[in-house]
Amino acid sequence: MCVLALLISACGPPAGTAAHGSPSTYASPLTSSTPVTQTTSPLASPFSSPSLPAAVAANLACRLPAITPVTGGYDRGWITFPGGTFLRDPANLAVRQETLPSYDQAIGAWVPVEPEKVAPDGASYVLTGYNSAPPFYLVDAKTGNRRLILPEEREGPIQGSAWKVIQYASEGIYLWTGNAGMEIPVPGLWLLSPETGVVRLVDGSHYWGKVQGGVAWGLDEPNTRASASKVYRLDLSTGKVTTVYESKSDVRLLSPTTDGDMLIDYGKIGSPRLALLGGLGSFAPIELPLGFPPIYNARMAEPGVWLAVFGEAWSGIALYLKGEGVTIMAINHDLRPGLPGGLFYDAAGDCF
Numbered sequence: 001m002c003v004l005a006l007l008i009s010a011c012g013p014p015a016g017t018a019a020h021g022s023p024s025t026y027a028s029p030l031t032s033s034t035p036v037t038q039t040t041s042p043l044a045s046p047f048s049s050p051s052l053p054a055a056v057a058a059n060l061a062c063r064l065p066a067i068t069p070v071t072g073g074y075d076r077g078w079i080t081f082p083g084g085t086f087l088r089d090p091a092n093l094a095v096r097q098e099t100l101p102s103y104d105q106a107i108g109a110w111v112p113v114e115p116e117k118v119a120p121d122g123a124s125y126v127l128t129g130y131n132s133a134p135p136f137y138l139v140d141a142k143t144g145n146r147r148l149i150l151p152e153e154r155e156g157p158i159q160g161s162a163w164k165v166i167q168y169a170s171e172g173i174y175l176w177t178g179n180a181g182m183e184i185p186v187p188g189l190w191l192l193s194p195e196t197g198v199v200r201l202v203d204g205s206h207y208w209g210k211v212q213g214g215v216a217w218g219l220d221e222p223n224t225r226a227s228a229s230k231v232y233r234l235d236l237s238t239g240k241v242t243t244v245y246e247s248k249s250d251v252r253l254l255s256p257t258t259d260g261d262m263l264i265d266y267g268k269i270g271s272p273r274l275a276l277l278g279g280l281g282s283f284a285p286i287e288l289p290l291g292f293p294p295i296y297n298a299r300m301a302e303p304g305v306w307l308a309v310f311g312e313a314w315s316g317i318a319l320y321l322k323g324e325g326v327t328i329m330a331i332n333h334d335l336r337p338g339l340p341g342g343l344f345y346d347a348a349g350d351c352f
Helices: none
Strands: 062-070 073-081 085-088 102-104 109-111 124-127 136-140 146-150 164-169 172-176 189-192 199-203 207-212 215-219 225-227 230-235 241-246 250-256 262-266 274-277 283-286 295-301 304-309 316-321 325-331
Touching: 073 325, 124 164, 164 207, 172 207, 207 250, 215 250, 230 262, 250 295, 250 304
Parallel strands: none
Antiparallel strands: 062 073, 073 085, 102 109, 124 136, 136 146, 164 172, 172 189, 189 199, 207 215, 215 230, 225 250, 230 241, 250 262, 262 274, 274 283, 295 304, 304 316, 316 325
């Protein structure tokens, strides 16, 4: 049975990377809920892995800004390590579906957009329109002052397409037109200047859905999940495109890593199989804890890649670290009718 049809279905593409939503777009929030107050450590849970956690993950001492779905939007708060306890931010405000919050350490406050839309220095962020399409505004993170940089009438590269933000980088704001829903997807990667509003084509060969650290990753299909697709790597400094992997089944681009690799989920939808793709084409399967649920979303944030997981047995958040693999870090024990496994937590910034 598909659990939580209103939020995510394990019988179809995960909501964060479905064929009809942007890489960071979520499914509809819950229709009913009880406010989340806390979750206990996964080490005390019967659903956790029988293996001992790795050294860095087990000794992690920091607070992770995180969000979790509630009626009409998302709760934001903090998961404290060690312990894995979630506490709702007392200043929490309702967040509309298309605008997910993240924590901006530069100003010490929450901002109403995903981490990908925040400038590397935290001084500004991109506020987008409905379904993450134009108009785009550049917002001063401290003052809230905004400036229009891409008007609504500026469609994507062809009529019927629409720009989507992939990543706000030091050199500008990377765009694509994948995961377009009713809009026409167009292969390519573009760069928007936040100063001038000029959009230029970087590469038009594939659907580049992930950008990080001077590298873009893409597929043959216009989303971050595809069937029987090749995975491509674009060196943004040289323009060189390399085929790094070819899948005969479903493959999903999860997240770049701090080492410049790409974490992928491959195989049958709803039954996660994790692997690390290297820039030279290496493929390294990663063992998952026993009974690991489907991966809803993945985000690179200190100290590694955080995996928001949602399943019938348990839900919460796990951490991937190079050399240590995947460790369950917090389980959400906010159980509700029809949700025996609780709800996921999604990282909203670096753990600090």
